[in-house]
Amino acid sequence: MxxxxxxxxxxxxxxxxxxxxxxxxxxxxxxxxxxxxxxLLYGGFMALVLIRPDLLASRPFGGxxxxxxxxxxxxxxxxxxSAAYMIVRSE
Amino acid sequence: xxxxxxxxxxxxxxxxxxxxxxxxFRLGRKGQSAQGYYAAHGQVHWFVNGVAFAxxxxxxxxxxxxxxxxxxxxxxGFLYSIGFLAGWVVALFVIAEPIKTLGKFxxxxxxxxxxxxxxxxxxxxxxTLVVSVFYLIPQMVGAGSLVxxxxxxxxxxxxxxxxxxxxxxxVTAGMVSTTWVQFIKGSLLVFFCGILTLLxxxxxxxxxxxxxxxxxxxxxxxxxxxxxxxxxxxxxxxADHDLxxxxxxxxxxxxxxxxxxxxxxGPLAYIxxxxxxxxxxxxxxxxxxxxxxxxxxxxxxxxxxxxxxPGGYFKGLAGGTLAGRLDFASLMLAxxxxxxxxxxxxxxxxxxxxxxxARRSTVVGIAVIGFFYVLTLYLGLGAMTSGGLDPxxxxxxxxxxxxxxNQTLFAVISAIxxxxxxGTVSGLIMAGSGAVAHDLVENVCxxxxxxxxxxxxxxxxxxxxxxxxxxxxxxxxxxNVGFLxxxxxxxxxxxxxxxxxxxxxxxxxxxxxxxxxxTVGMLASLGWILLSADTYEKVYGLSRxxxxxxxxxxxxxxxxxxxxxxxxxxxxxxxxTRR
Numbered sequence: 001m002x003x004x005x006x007x008x009x010x011x012x013x014x015x016x017x018x019x020x021x022x023x024x025x026x027x028x029x030x031x032x033x034x035x036x037x038x039x040l041l042y043g044g045f046m047a048l049v050l051i052r053p054d055l056l057a058s059r060p061f062g063g064x065x066x067x068x069x070x071x072x073x074x075x076x077x078x079x080x081x082s083a084a085y086m087i088v089r090s091e
Numbered sequence: 092x093x094x095x096x097x098x099x100x101x102x103x104x105x106x107x108x109x110x111x112x113x114x115x116f117r118l119g120r121k122g123q124s125a126q127g128y129y130a131a132h133g134q135v136h137w138f139v140n141g142v143a144f145a146x147x148x149x150x151x152x153x154x155x156x157x158x159x160x161x162x163x164x165x166x167x168g169f170l171y172s173i174g175f176l177a178g179w180v181v182a183l184f185v186i187a188e189p190i191k192t193l194g195k196f197x198x199x200x201x202x203x204x205x206x207x208x209x210x211x212x213x214x215x216x217x218x219t220l221v222v223s224v225f226y227l228i229p230q231m232v233g234a235g236s237l238v239x240x241x242x243x244x245x246x247x248x249x250x251x252x253x254x255x256x257x258x259x260x261x262v263t264a265g266m267v268s269t270t271w272v273q274f275i276k277g278s279l280l281v282f283f284c285g286i287l288t289l290l291x292x293x294x295x296x297x298x299x300x301x302x303x304x305x306x307x308x309x310x311x312x313x314x315x316x317x318x319x320x321x322x323x324x325x326x327x328x329x330a331d332h333d334l335x336x337x338x339x340x341x342x343x344x345x346x347x348x349x350x351x352x353x354x355x356x357g358p359l360a361y362i363x364x365x366x367x368x369x370x371x372x373x374x375x376x377x378x379x380x381x382x383x384x385x386x387x388x389x390x391x392x393x394x395x396x397x398x399x400x401p402g403g404y405f406k407g408l409a410g411g412t413l414a415g416r417l418d419f420a421s422l423m424l425a426x427x428x429x430x431x432x433x434x435x436x437x438x439x440x441x442x443x444x445x446x447x448x449a450r451r452s453t454v455v456g457i458a459v460i461g462f463f464y465v466l467t468l469y470l471g472l473g474a475m476t477s478g479g480l481d482p483x484x485x486x487x488x489x490x491x492x493x494x495x496x497n498q499t500l501f502a503v504i505s506a507i508x509x510x511x512x513x514g515t516v517s518g519l520i521m522a523g524s525g526a527v528a529h530d531l532v533e534n535v536c537x538x539x540x541x542x543x544x545x546x547x548x549x550x551x552x553x554x555x556x557x558x559x560x561x562x563x564x565x566x567x568x569x570x571n572v573g574f575l576x577x578x579x580x581x582x583x584x585x586x587x588x589x590x591x592x593x594x595x596x597x598x599x600x601x602x603x604x605x606x607x608x609x610t611v612g613m614l615a616s617l618g619w620i621l622l623s624a625d626t627y628e629k630v631y632g633l634s635r636x637x638x639x640x641x642x643x644x645x646x647x648x649x650x651x652x653x654x655x656x657x658x659x660x661x662x663x664x665x666x667x668t669r670r
Contacts, residue, residue, distance in 0.1 A: 031184035038180045042173075046423050049170070049401045050416050053408055057400040063363040067166055067400045071173050071468070075461045078176055082183050086454045090447070 030088060034081050041077055045070050092481040093330050094240035100502035101242055107506040108256065111275055111513060115260050115268040125545040128265030129196035129525055130441040135270055137448040141455020143270050144439055146277030148175075148430075148456070149463060150226070150515040151233035151486075152576040154280065155508055157464075158492070159485030161471020162338065165398030167405050168471055172464035174423050178430025178580075179460060183453040186431040189595050191440045191449035197525040198437040199534070202590055202609075205667065206602040209535050214609040216530035218586040219434040221613060223519045223526075224563070225579040226435070230519070231564025234512045236486060241505040250564035253509075257516045258557030261524065262550045266442055269517045276507075276514035281459055283507050284466045290496055291473035292361055295353035296368060300339045300478015300495065306371055308390045311335060313483065316383035334388070336491070339478035341392055342369040358469070362399075365472060370395045372475075373482055388482045398475070418642035422577060425646030429580030432587035435515075435522035520556050527552035574629065578620050581646045586613035589653035597661075604661030612653035619645035 048055060048070075056067035126132055135143070153175060160168030194201030199215035231250050238249030260268050299306045311334055314322040321328040328334075344367035347353055353364055371390050378385045402408040407415015430436065440449050474480060474492035481487050490508065494501035528549040532538050540548065589612060590605045620626060623643035624635040 028188070031188075035180060035184035038177070038184075042177045042180075042427060045173075046420065049408065050420060053401045057396065059366075063359055065366060065396070065399060068169075068362055068468070071166075071169050072465060074173050075176055075464055078180050079458050079461045082180065082454045082457045085184065086451060089450060 030085065034085055038078065038081060041074060045074060092336070092483065093328070093333050095330070096241065096243040097498060097502070099499060100505065103499070103502040104241060104506040104509065107279075107503075107510055108252075108513070111272055111510050112256060112260065114275055115272045116263055125196075125542045125549075127267060128546045128549050129438075129529060131266040131270050133442060133444055135442040137443055137452040138455055139270065139274050140439060140443050140448070140452035142277045142459055143273040143442075144277075144436070144452060144456030145281065145459040145463065146273030146275070146514040147435060147439060147518040148460060148515075149277065149280055149511065150576065151230055151508065151512050153463075153467070154284075154511050155233065155486045155489055156576075157467045158470045158474055158489035159487070160404060161468065162474035162480060162488040162492075163485050164404035165475070166400055167403050169468050170401065170405070170423070171426070172467050174426030175430070176457070176461050176464050177427050179453065179457045181427065182431035182436070183450065183457060185595070186437075186591060187440060187449045187453045188446040190437055190591070191443070191446045194441060196438070196441055196529045197522075198434060198587075198591075199526070199530045201437075202594060202605060205594070206605070208602040208606070209537075210606045211602055211609075212530045212534045214606050214613075215587070215590075216526040216535065218582070218609055218613045219526040219530070220523055221617065222434060222579050222583045222586070223523045224559075225575050225582065226433070227516065227519050227560050228563050228567050229575045230512050230516050231560050232567050233486065234509065234516075235564055235568060236484075237505060237509055237512070240487065240490075241502070241509075246568050247565050250561050253512055253516060254557050254561035254564065256513055257520055257560075258554055260513070260517050261520050261553040261557070265524075265546070265549065265553075266438070266521060269521050270439075270442055272517055273514040276510045277459060279507055280511055281463050281466070283503060284463060284470060287493060287496075287500070287504065288466050288469040288473075290500075291469055291492075292358060293355045294496075295356045295361070296340050296343060296364055296476060297353075297478075298340050298343060298351040300336075300476075301352065302478065306339060306341050306390070307335060308371070308392070310387050310389040312385055312387050314383050314385045322383075334482065336479045337371070337373050337388065337390065337482050338475050338480040339371050340368050340476050341371045344368055361469070362472070365476065366396045366399055368395045368476075369393070370398075370476060372398070375482070386483075395476075414642045417647060418644050421581075421642060421644035421647035424650060425577070425581040425584045425644060428584035428588045428646065428650055432583040432591065433579070434526065434583070434587075435518040438522050438525060439518075516560065520553050520560065523556045524549045524553040527556070574625060577644065581620065581644060581649070582613055582616045584646055585616035585649035585653050586610075588650065589657050593654065593657050593661075597658075599661055599666055600657065601661045601664045601667055603664040604657045607660040608653045608657035611656045612649055615652055616645040616649040619649060 057065055059065045061069060157168045157171050190198060190201045193204040199212045202215055203211045231253060234253040235246035235249040238244045239246060260272055312324055313334060323332055323334055326332055343350060343353060344364055356364055369392060371392055373388045373390050376387045405419045407419055443449050443452055470489055470492060474488040477492050477495040479491045479495040481491060490501055490505045493504035528545065532548055533540060586609050589608045593600045619640055622638060623640045624638040625643035627633040627638040628635045
């Protein structure tokens with residue numbers, strides 16, 4: 001049932017080395033740097049939740065407490081960092 | 092509690108489901124080639140794909156589960172929101188572009204791009220199926236429990252309805268129709284949750300859910316007799332004699348004087364006012380005797396601020412045991428690492444044109460999903476104080492919040508919850524179909540197929556998976572299955588992330604290393620879960636103390652284990668030859 005020209009789709013067709021050429025994927029420093037920043041933010045917040053949850057109940061800005069502010073901040077940071085990444089990479 | 096089924100609810104529900112199906116047929120008529128069926132021709136616009144990411148990712152666990160958890164336990168539900176979103180950062184910054192560049196239809200393609208190994212394809216196809224099935228069960232069970240209050244249908248009818256609708260969607264045009272269903276669902280979900288949030292802010296906070304008179308603080312007893320009949324305070328439950336809805340404001344902050352309602356509030360003012368209010372929650376005691384199981388719900392007065400910090404659900408946090416904290420840390424790590432390893436998310440990258448489109452669509456996805464998770468905070472807090480919660484069912488918190496505004500909104504939100512299930516389940520079935528047809532049948536078993544045959548095998552696999560999904564949904568009826576989504580994240584992160592990351596960043600990675608990491612990561616996390624205290628208690632019905640594992644979430648151990656196994660096995664095997 002297999003016609004030869006359909007076999008080109010199959011990654012098992014070893015006879016055609018040009019099909020096996022793997023696109024070069026190089027690590028991208030900007031992405032890794034931004035990811036590291038977010039790991040620090042997320043990890044820092046989770047460390048606070050684990051070690052000093054009492055601090056999160058404080059209200060340093062008068063209004064909402066630190067737990068809510070930090071949570072909303074983390075969501076905001078993800079959106080801002082990813083938008084910045086998209087803009088820089090598009091240039 | 093009893094829920095009345097109104098003809099209006101049925102009409103709205105039928106309109107939503109029919110509308111979603113109609114759209115998916117119209118927009119998805121093409122898609123009959125393998126490239127169309129598995130990857131929507133790689134021509135989905137990045138913005139549509141971004142919203143479809145949201146439709147794919149925001150499952151019933153995100154919507155009903157998180158709202159219910161915030162409404163019942165406060166802030167800890169929001170920790171789930173934070174973790175679910177954070178995982179997308181890994182997807183964007185590390186995974187998105189390479190996986191698009193390396194793969195074709197499934198992420199086994201990407202992992203295997205350098206090696207052409209049947210072993211890798213087999214291991215990854217199995218891990219895809221395991222993760223997708225764990226993700227699938229809670230969706231199907233959720234669908235069943237939604238139709239009961241809304242349409243008055245039995246559980247099995249809801250499961251079959253979802254299973255049939257999704258199978259039709261996937262078989263019609265594969266990834267093309269799946270994409271459109273997810274796009275429509277993502278848009279509807281965020282739009283209507285936005286409307287609901289505006290209504291919450293406009294209503295502000297009201298003492299006693301806006302009802303006149305003081306808050307009723309008498310305890311209520313719900314008894315389930317051995318024959319299944321239910322008593323409320325000793326009398327047979329009926330529409331006129333039912334559990335009182337719970338969860339409301341007892342006292343507003345002093346600055347509101349003698350007012351019983353704040354009136355409209357801004358987003359931050361709403362949270363501040365709630366933090367200064369006193370609310371009524373409830374405690375729950377269970378007693379079993381010859382008459383049956385009695386659950387007493389006792390109203391409890393407490394400052395709302397207590398519920399707006401961590402520790403309400405994750406009891407291990409505030410001064411808890413080390414094991415409790417490790418369990419929490421492990422879950423948050425699994426959520427962070429799991430998103431970028433979920434097969435039904437990764438296959439969406441093959442529907443766009445190139446790496447730049449993959450990047451842009453992820454940013455759109457993050458914006459839409461992030462916005463939705465901010466809304467969940469308001470929906471949860473709004474439900475907590477709406478005076479309309481059913482203390483026996485956390486999953487009904489969001490629909491009942493809508494009901495506290497009016498019956499139409501209740502029907503709309505319930506219908507959206509149902510389409511939410513449709514969107515996510517079609518993604519899962521699609522991922523499973525690709526794993527079976529493209530990875531297992533074509534690449535592992537080496538069956539040579541024409542383009543047309545590839546599509547047919549994919550569709551047969553989708554039908555089979557749809558039937559399996561329906562069977563599991565009926566089988567697991569009544570199980571508290573929300574935690575299965577957590578399992579799926581743990582298994583995906585442990586099995587798939589080490590291989591993905593090391594393949595991209597460590598040239599010495601060998602195929603044996605990848606096979607070993609995927610297999611060990613999957614088996615170790617699965618084994619850990621099956622031997623954990625949560626599973627002993629919730630699935631086997633045994634004592635938590637019998638479980639051998641020190642904490643329930645495996646990620647903290649099994650994700651590093653996956654990396655370790657990959658490195659050790661790769662170093663023990665010959666280095667891959669450079670092409």
